[in-house]
Amino acid sequence: QQPVQSPQAVILREGEDAVINCSSSKALYSVHWYRQKHGEAPVFLMILLKGGEQKGHEKISASFNEKKQQSSLYLTASQLSYSGTYFCGTGLYNQGGKLIFGQGTELSVKP
Amino acid sequence: EAGVAQSPRYKIIEKRQSVAFWCNPISGHATLYWYQQILGQGPKLLIQFQNNGVVDDSQLPKDRFSAERLKGVDSTLKIQPAKLEDSAVYLCASTRGGEAFFGQGTRLTVV
Numbered sequence: 001q002q003p004v005q006s007p008q009a010v011i012l013r014e015g016e017d018a019v020i021n022c023s024s025s026k027a028l029y030s031v032h033w034y035r036q037k038h039g040e041a042p043v044f045l046m047i048l049l050k051g052g053e054q055k056g057h058e059k060i061s062a063s064f065n066e067k068k069q070q071s072s073l074y075l076t077a078s079q080l081s082y083s084g085t086y087f088c089g090t091g092l093y094n095q096g097g098k099l100i101f102g103q104g105t106e107l108s109v110k111p
Numbered sequence: 112e113a114g115v116a117q118s119p120r121y122k123i124i125e126k127r128q129s130v131a132f133w134c135n136p137i138s139g140h141a142t143l144y145w146y147q148q149i150l151g152q153g154p155k156l157l158i159q160f161q162n163n164g165v166v167d168d169s170q171l172p173k174d175r176f177s178a179e180r181l182k183g184v185d186s187t188l189k190i191q192p193a194k195l196e197d198s199a200v201y202l203c204a205s206t207r208g209g210e211a212f213f214g215q216g217t218r219l220t221v222v
Binding site: 089104 | 142144146151152153154156159161166167202206209210211212213214215216
């Protein structure tokens with residue numbers, strides 16, 4: 001049931017863009033995105049609840065393709081502060097809000 | 112708004128010993144989760160509470176792990192006896208409107 005994230009790791013220069021994908025083998029009710037910095041707790045970025053929904057948070061946005069059972073996180077004009085591990089968490093129908101996380105994508109932004 | 116509180120922050124024990132972790136969620140949050148995060152992996156759901164009832168504990172190794180949520184507020188997670196492979200960060204989260212707020216976690220090292 002664990003969603004699969006790709007890529008596993010990415011290295012960027014400041015100002016470059018990146019896309020992180022999250023795919024599930026099951027129909028998704030919701031997709032949640034979190035960022036975790038080393039030694040810290042995961043921090044909520046956004047939640048997508050409807051198929052085709054896109055949300056934005058400054059220069060970080062995400063889309064949810066319900067049909068393909070996948071979501072993508074877009075980071076544009078990356079900043080040093082974007083470095084960390086990004087996790088998608090998926091909620092399934094009739095699962096009482098259970099949230100299953102992917103294995104994570106490690107993003108490093110270099111000056 | 113105070114965040115999710117967890118204690119202790121760090122714990123080192125020998126294998127076969129017992130250990131307990133405590134979590135105080137954000138006031139008013141009915142849903143509480145315990146996750147296990149092994150280094151380099153995504154958080155793995157152990158148990159989910161709704162108020163003081165268990166919603167999902169399918170991933171909890173019940174021969175050694177137990178959890179309770181007293182009066183629908185604080186929660187404790189216990190491991191008895193601990194094994195080397197239990198070394199991980201144990202994260203507690205409470206949710207509101209689909210957004211999960213994580214505590215700082217307890218880093219457990221079993222030697």
